[in-house]
Amino acid sequence: MKEYNALIQVCINNARKTNDEEVAIEEMSKAFRFFRLMREQGYELREQTYSPFLVYLIDMGMVEEFQLFCEVLKDENPSSVSRLGYYEMMLWLRVDNKEKIQDLCNSIAVNDGTDSSGLGENYLLAFCESDWKEGLLQLLEIVDITKLSSTESATSIFKSLGRLSLESYAEKFLSAFKTCDDEANNVTNFIASYTVSLPNLAVEDVILKFKDLHQKLEVSPSSSSYAKLIVYACDLLEVHSALKIVCEMCEAGLTLSTEVLNSILRSVEETCEYNLVHWIYSLISHYHLKPNCETFRCMINMCTRMKDFESAAKMLDDLEEMNLKPTSSMYNAIMAGYFREKNVDDALRVLECMKNAGVKPDSGTFNHLIGNSKTEEDITKYYEEMLSSCQPTKQTFVALVTAYAACGQLEKAKQVVLDPAIPPKSLNEIKCALLSTLASHGQLSDSIHIYEEIKESGNTLEPKAVISLIEGHIKSDGELDILFLLLKELTDPDYWVDGCSRIIMFCVENKHLSSAVDLIKQLNDKVQDNELLMEVLLDQVFSKIASSESTDLKFGLDLYWLIRKVLGIVPSRQCLDFLLTACANAKDLQNIRKIWKEYQLAGYPFNVLSYVRMYRALLVAEDYKSANFILKKIPKDDPDVRRVVKACQKTCNGRIALEKLTNNMNKKEKEEDLLD
Structure with missing residues (x-):
């Protein structure tokens, strides 16, 4: 059955990928033939088999095909009728057939048999899936949700009530479950499912709602409901809030699962708030939580990211107290930290400690050692040692490429991709790594050759490899046409922005005005919702213009x-x-005055810094009379500002001339704005 399911999924995937209707129909025909073969061989058509097919028909809005296939399923497996009701309702919701939706709801209202109860539950689940408020509320008046077939179904309903902000209904059904449900955990889990689904609320407000509902219903949170709240906070990277919840639940005598503990650590790694590892470790020790080896690997890695190798080593020493044994991945994390700090001696001492502790180096260990080798002899030594104890991985060959190039052995780096031990599925990625390495070492012709080879083989380039090629061409003052061609290779939006920004700076440095403007327009069209990104880029552009000797003012x-x-x-x-x-x-x-007017046209009011900058500009341009006018607008109460003004006068050698001009000015003359 597993093989048949896989074959059917291939057909569906192929149908989804194509824009050719005939190809899609052929793939559906193949899938249907597999269904027929399964029936002939006595396999029961269960939901895991037919679900992907029905979902595809629903997504495509293929009503007739859906109904025909459902008739086959009902004939072959009569027990599937109730569950098929979910898919049927999803179909009518997809094609927005309100008449059919209402007919199905009415059929539940007039029947109260077992089949009707099962259908009602599945119709409800379809409404929950699509958050169709009208149908959900109609069936909630008919179906007794305290008698659903599973707590998972009830959970789906409470999640939908949360997404639709139907608080009164949620409280009503929570009270009903509290009255009839023997399992108190179910009520607290439903509260968690409801609150974490509420839209447009800050994490603190969700936590407050979670607590309020528990108090109102007079139930205590369980470990599982707290866990849902913690995972919710972690998904939003609100790690501080998650840790406060952990403290609260542990104080209540509840236990945090290892899985949830590790999810917190993953969120900490994502936010780069590595210092929180000390708080987490103190919680583990104080409340006797149950970490596993992955927990320690994460914590050790975070310590090394902070360069706190002492704490990382202490964690290794504390493993025995928690009935855990050190693993190669823990030592690898410390070794990688030392290598990042270019501390080769301590990195190698980690290897010795690892061996003394009876922990066998794995491929990750050797990848670090190879990738940070300074001589060809060391590369060979570690690679041979690796082959005697474990299999090389994709990362191993990437490390070989990097290490040979760092040693100046570019020819040997090129030979790595010819190694027969490279798995075919990894070859393209390793070629991309070689391309990046050669480009960064100025070997543009060779990197272009690999680029063409990858394209001819029908493979795609890794985005990092394309960026390396772009950067290599920029450093060598390459052709603009090639840079534009490489930019088209980037389909990932983030990498495209990176590549486009680099080429814009290249155009600015080389005075390609029309190309720079065209790329800025493309970039602005792509990132319309990210004004900050455009602001940062343009700041870099004009900073380059202000500081570069090669870029003239006219450009x-x-x-x-x-x-x-x-x-x-x-x-x-x-x-x-x-x-x-x-x-x-x-x-x-002349242009000093034009730019000065641009501040007002752009809507930027003048401030102290604006006046100081203009004052300096006028001194440099030897327009002392205008400079004196600006000087009067600069507040003198800030000592830092006074120091800057004096520095401008001294640097521009304008102080004496300015004082002389000021003394000769007719005090009765009306001040006029010379800038205008």
Whole structure:
């Protein structure tokens, strides 16, 4: 049956991938033939077999095909009638046939038999799946949810009540379950399922609602309901909230499962708040929680990320107290930490400690050793030692490529991909690693050759390899056409943004004005919801213009006007600051005044820093009269500002000239805004 299920799934996957209707029909015909073969061989058509097929028909809105197949299933397996009701309701919801939906609901209202009860439950589950409020509320008035076939079904209903914010219904049914249910855990689990499904609430508010409902219903949270709350907080990376819940449940005498403990650690790793490992370890020790080897590996890894090798070593020593034995992955985490710090001696001492503790090095150990080898002899030694004790992995060959290149043995790095021990499914990834390595070492012609080889074989490039090629071409002042071609290879949005940003900076450095503007437009269209990203990129662009000797002022100004007027993008205040600096460096008084007006046109009010920057720019351009006017607008009460002003006067050698001009000015003359 398992093989038949797999074959049917292949047909469905092929049908989903194609845009050709005839191909999809042929794949469905194949799947149907497999169903027939199963029946002929006496296999029962169970839900795990027919479900993917029905879901595909529902997604495609294929009503007639769905009904025909359901008739076959009902004939072959009459006990499936109730469960098929779920799929039938999902079909009518998918095609938005309200008449059929109402007919099915009415059929439950007028019947009260066993079949009707099973159908009602499955119709309810379909409404929960789609969060169809009208149908859900109608059936909740008819079906007694305290008599459903499983707690999983009731849980689905409470989750939907949460997503739809139906609090009064949730409280009503929670009270009903409390009255009739012998299992108190069910009620607290339903509360957790409901509260974590509530939309648009901060984690703190969800926790508060969780507690309020328990108090109102006079039930105590269980370990499993607390666990749902903790996992919910972890999924949102609210690790501090999750740990507070752990403290609360442990104080109540409840036990945290190892699985939930590890989910907290994974969230900590994702947020990079590695310092929380000490809090977690103290909880484990104080409340006698039950960690496993993976728990310790995560904690040790976090300690090494903080360069706290002392705490990592202590955790290894504490393993025995918790009836655990050290593993190679724990030692590998410490070894990797030392290698990140370029501390080879201590990394090798970890290897000795590992052997002394009777822990056998695994492929991960040797991958670290090979990847950080400084000589060809060490690479060979560790690789041969590895082959005598364990099998090389994909990461091993990547480490070989990296290590040979670091030793200057680029030819040997190229030979790695010819190793017959490489699994065929890993070869493309290893070639991509070689491509990246060669590109980063300036071997562009060889890296392009591998790129073409990968394309000809019908494989796709790893995004990191494409970025390496782009960066390699940029460093060698490569052709813009090739850079555009490589950018098209990036289908992942994040990598595309990275590659596009790099090429934009290349265009700025090499004064490719039209290409820079075109790429900025493409990037802006792609990341419309991320204004911060565009702001950061444009700040980098104009920072480069202000600081680079090779980029002239005219290019920077032309780029600004095109971005501002043609693309309709308003660059940040910082972009104008950089442009003002560039104009000052060029002593271009006319453009200094133009950029000064741009602050107001862009809606940026002048502040102290704006006046100080303009003051310096006017001094550099030797417009002392205007500089004096600006000086009067700068507040003098801040000592730091006074120091900056004096530094500008000293640097620009304008102090004496400015004082002389000020003394000669007619005090009765009306001040006028010379900038206008």
